[in-house]
Amino acid sequence: MHIQQVPPKKQLSRRGFIGRGTTATLSVAGLSVLSGGALAMASRKGAKEEPSTDAGLINTALSLEHEGIAAYQIAAESGVLNDAVLQVGILFQSHHKGHRDELIKAVRELGGTPVEAKAISEYAEALGADKLKSQADILQLAISLELGAANAYLGVIPSLSDHEFGHLFARLAADEAMHWTALKGAVGEALPKNALYFG
Amino acid sequence: MMLAILCAVLLVGAIAEDEQQNFESKVSPEIEGDAGRGESLYQRRCGACHSIDQNRIGPKHQNTFGSKAGAVEGFAYSKALKELDVVWNEVTLDEWLQNPSAMAPGTRMGFRLTDEQERADIIAYLRQVSEAAAAQVE
Structure with a gap:
């Protein structure tokens, strides 16, 4: 799946987008360090204790990532994003593709069958894409989905029998929180006043 | 010796009963939910x-409250949900x-919601949504 380039609209600069979310900038750098093969799951012990349960839960997460990839694709093809937002959307979609690949690997390790993505038209209908008329609409949807995804990953961790998968889910949640923070900065919304906002 | 064993048995029994009561209190929330916060x-x-x-x-959750588990049309449920003989209510x-x-x-x-008040609020919202959907049908 490739994102189509659309004509840029200079409503929001890339520098402004990232600059308002300094945490996100740092986190992107951290992500590139962390992704260097840290997910060596093959040799861990205990992975087979309750394979069917963990595989099912990981497959649900995979469904979530399929939807996230589709959401950014729909956004990119909408034609309403300026170039800066589009470029960040492409970056975030690439993160979700990385998540998808890790989750597929995990399901296969447990002897499961990774769930496949649906047609993009099904995601468009489920996400109410026909109601997305502006860049602001798309950013609000992305903010909502990224927040939900971060919370979903954190909320599933206690149900996983294998701590290595718990670690993976925590890393996925951190990526989603990074996306959410950058998107909140892009629309100029304040960050939460209270600690422990996610989860 | 016998007295000590009897005391130990009674103590274990008391603890088990207490744990059971705690579990029951967790699944029978006294906390009132707020549908607005729940949304x-x-x-x-x-x-x-x-x-x-x-x-x-x-x-989808349009008619969740008051309906049987695993009964939403068009959704591919797991075997576990299809076989879950439960009607969704507060408890x-x-x-x-x-x-x-x-x-x-x-x-x-696998998502777990640990905060009791948050659960009550979300359940209140789901009830409100389901009641509104039912009223539209009538």
């Missing part, structure tokens, strides 16, 4: 996978949200 929480806690009017990662939803895997081993939903 906002629903987006934050459930919105990654669920919508009110669309089947997504999980089933069953509270138990479900605390630990879905404990209620229906093998379910694909």
Whole structure:
């Protein structure tokens, strides 16, 4: 799946987008360090204790990532994003593709069958894409989905029998929180006043 | 010696009974939910996978309250949910949200909502949504 380039609209600069979310900038750098093969799951012990349960839960997460990839694709093809937002959307979609690949690997390790993505038209209908008329609409949807995804990953961790998968889910949640923070900065919304906002 | 054993047995029994009461209190919330807060929480806690009017990662929630588990048309449920003989109400939803895997081993939903007030608020919202949907049908 490739994102189509659309004509840029200079409503929001890339520098402004990232600059308002300094945490996100740092986190992107951290992500590139962390992704260097840290997910060596093959040799861990205990992975087979309750394979069917963990595989099912990981497959649900995979469904979530399929939807996230589709959401950014729909956004990119909408034609309403300026170039800066589009470029960040492409970056975030690439993160979700990385998540998808890790989750597929995990399901296969447990002897499961990774769930496949649906047609993009099904995601468009489920996400109410026909109601997305502006860049602001798309950013609000992305903010909502990224927040939900971060919370979903954190909320599933206690149900996983294998701590290595718990670690993976925590890393996925951190990526989603990074996306959410950058998107909140892009629309100029304040960050939460209270600690422990996610989860 | 016999007295000591008897005391130990009674103590263990008392602890077990106390734990049972604690469990029951967890699945019978006394806390009153606020549907307004629940709507906002629903987006934050459930919105990654669920919508009110669309089947997504999980089933839509338009008519959840008062309906049987695993009964949303057009959603491909796990075997665990199809076989779960439960009608969703305040008590069953509270138990479900605390630990879905404990209620229906093998379910694909592993999300746990640990905050009692948040569970009550979301359940109040789901009830409000379901009642509104039912009123529209009538």
